[in-house]
Amino acid sequence: MNGPSPRMGRSLLLLAPLFLFLIGFFVWPLFSMMSQAVSDPAVLRLLPRTADVVGEWDRQSPPSMPMQTALMDDLKAVDDDQALGDMVRRLNSARSGFRTLMSKTTSALSDAANPPPDLVSIDKRWEKPEFWIAIADALSPLTDRNLLAAVDLGRNAAGAIEHLPADQSVNRVILVRTFWIAALVTFFCACIGFPYAIIAASLSGWKRDLMLAAVLLPLWTSLLVRTAAWFILLQEQGLINDFLRAIGLIDAPLALIFNRTGVIIAMTHVLLPFMVLPIYSVLITIPKNLMPAAASLGAPPMRAFLRVLLPLSLRGVASGGLLVFISAIGYYITPALIGGPGDQMISSIIAFYATGSANWGMAGALGMVLLVATLLLYSVYARLSSDEPGRR
Amino acid sequence: MPMKIAKFTFALLTILFLVAPLIAILPLAFTSSVILTYPIPSWSLRWFEELFFADAWRRAIINSLIIGAGTTLLATVLGTAASLGLRNRLFFFRGSMRTLFLLPMVVPAVVLGVGMQVLLARFGLINSYAGVIIAHTVVAVPFVVVSVTGALAGIDERVELAAQSLGAPPVTVFRRVTLPLAMPGVLSGAVLAFATSLDEVVLTLFVAGPNQRTLARQMFSSIRENISPAIAAAAFLFIAATILIGLAVVLSRSMLAKRTRPAAS
């Protein structure tokens, strides 16, 4: 290229609006979500004056007078008791003894009649650098607490990473459950989708069109409509239970909804097209005469399938599987409507943290875990589907 | 022969699995009962009345149309322009640009929703039509890009060169040759954008306020809280619309195929 040509300028001009739009409303939101996960400005907001002066401190010498004054001013200005409590809890977990020190200090500061000249006069412990180091660390707006908590880890008093106690370990269960449900759905989609695609690819004319239309119709139909449809089919007085009772297979209705079975059935239905279509698109590129060739060379049908069709279509199965898995781990609507409390996946938990308890840090951290997993899998998928291997 | 029967049975059962749920919900739209179960006691249009005249549903439909139209317009304009820009093969970041444009399809909706809520709140766009339209456009635009780049890739560039050689300036070439040839792709992109917006729930949950409740959002909470045959009536409309949209897309695709096929000898 020698210099910007008018054509290049035109291309840039055409690309710019969408590029800027997506940077602003797609990339930025994702980053701000991730920054929520690693930022914790609670202490910084409470102690702005302290933050100004602590930055110049060498972390070894006893606290200077301006530091003490700044902290006193900050503590006096605090009017949010809950935020103060959060801060104390955090400082106490970094340095035990903070709780008593703080309560002593705040009560002394609130004694307007007899203002203390400095902090050391309230408690000798304010002379020790350890307590100030704890404050200085807590002032940093970056934290790995949420990210660690997302995988049920935390830091102990000494700052080492360790497992959270069992009663706080909910996220790992949900992560494992998310991947397990996604894996099951992928498995069922493959079991149904692979033979289905093979049959469709082996047909021609209206039969093939019919089989493809049966895949495309649900794909194009609203996800909510499909979920509602499964709701109707699976409920206690639903068509499936009615049918099974009518043919005398069961006496009492099966529990199909608000449990794992329902979630898997509905998700398999919703995601099956994503399995069938990639496999089908690979299968139709395989020359029609390879299977006859294998037969003419003496391969019985099963061996011909294993040696020729299966290896050639594996790429499609892998793309389809990844596509289904990627979609499944991010699923929200179907588990939310068809699943029970024990079937909620990571997306539901993120939504809960974000909208239910306004814990943006945790929502962001779990979101980051999900996003990273998704993007990793997607990069594998993208490589798989763009790699035109040296065949054909 | 037994192999053939097994294949046939398998195909039939799978088709049943794929299509039967969609068919099963349709008759319930016409039930007179207040519960969503078979058998249907008698036929009635009361749930369509509910859908069109009950305040919550009617507002939801109107909101869906407003937001869908806004999304379609924005996504189609942005997506078509970008697809035209992507035609330049010399462009260095072409691959990464394309990936960026398609990525919103991949990112889990809840993750995007959390980020979007934080960001739109910062801009004061939360609980506004503009905010919802922006959010929907982000996830609708990849469909437009895929559809339009597909149509553009089908255009024989020699046709444009021919137009140039016949004396048409670039703008005229674009208006008289490129755009008409890409039109089916643009239209089907627009249709897909509208359908995406219509069906979008998760982002709506995060960024829309009670005044921007869309039909899909209303269906979601209705299934969750008080399920009624109004859902089936809404589903009926959705499926009917899907089939119409599907036909439109298929038609425009075949139109595209016909147009871009080189003239037979």
Added chain:
Amino acid sequence: MAEFIKFDRITKFYGPLCVVENLDLSIAKGEFVSLLGPSGSGKTTLLMMLAGFEQATSGKILLDGAAINDVPTHKRDMGVVFQSYALFPHMTVGENIAFPLQMRGIDKAETAARVKQALDMVQLSALADRRPSQLSGGQQQRVALARALVFEPRVVLMDEPLGALDKQLREQMQLDIRDLHRRLGLTIVFVTHDQSEALTMSDRVAVFNKGKIEQIGTPREVYDEPATRFVAEFIGETNLVEGVVEAIDGREATVRLPNGAHIVSAVSAGVAAGQPVYLSIRPERIDLAEARGEARNVLETEVTDSVYQGDHLRVQLQNDAHPLIAKLGRRSREFAPGTKVFAAFSAGDCRVIAP
């Protein structure tokens, strides 16, 4: 002639469409038979039925005296070379060739030895580890050939195997395949729509038209003694002249042309005096001279055009009834348009064909 392969009243319908109609054909062991015909004439369908890819609607196919209609393809032991080669894209050249041996449970050492031998035979030993996509069309063709021959099949079937190659390579491969046929004593059934290919390679040629065999015979027979108008026109170029048989004398007939001229021509049985017929005269058998010579048949004509085509001179002639084409050797002198010439040919160089 021993019948190794026998098609016994084979009929094949695709829905309402009849592609092969009540067809009989016998092929001897070690014979090279070409099925020649335009596309849609049923030749490929017949091959597909022999390979077991298609089922005959009615009739029997016998191999070495035993009916094979119900034998599945993988037990028929026939090597098939496909039109587009059908090499397995995910296997190397060596693996492709080893495939039929593995299917027969042949042990590794022998498989390796036979693969090597097959590769030597088609001169591709250096390419054993390549993938088919890394080979040229001609090399792929030779791999397909090696794969179809390596397991020593009872019959080798070839479905337009040379169609995708360019002319020079195609001619080389024709000679190579003919050479292999002779060296290994193979029985080969070869489908083609290229008449020169069929004439070059085969022991016998079966000419197909509309699901039937029009004529079967050696290349010389089908070319020199076409039995039908279709065969005469499909194989090579010919002048077809209408006429009426006046008399038959043994293997010779006298035919009167519309302009009153008489032609003496070779004839086979089945033609009677008074019957309207066609005369087929091959252009290269016609001699042109300015004086009426000694030949049995002489037509007075006028040159309308003459084109030099490198290896021959193509002259268009017009007498008062028929246009004629003559191909003259390149040593022949040129004829200017408008020159009056005599076109001469012997009785043996022209054929009576019943319409």
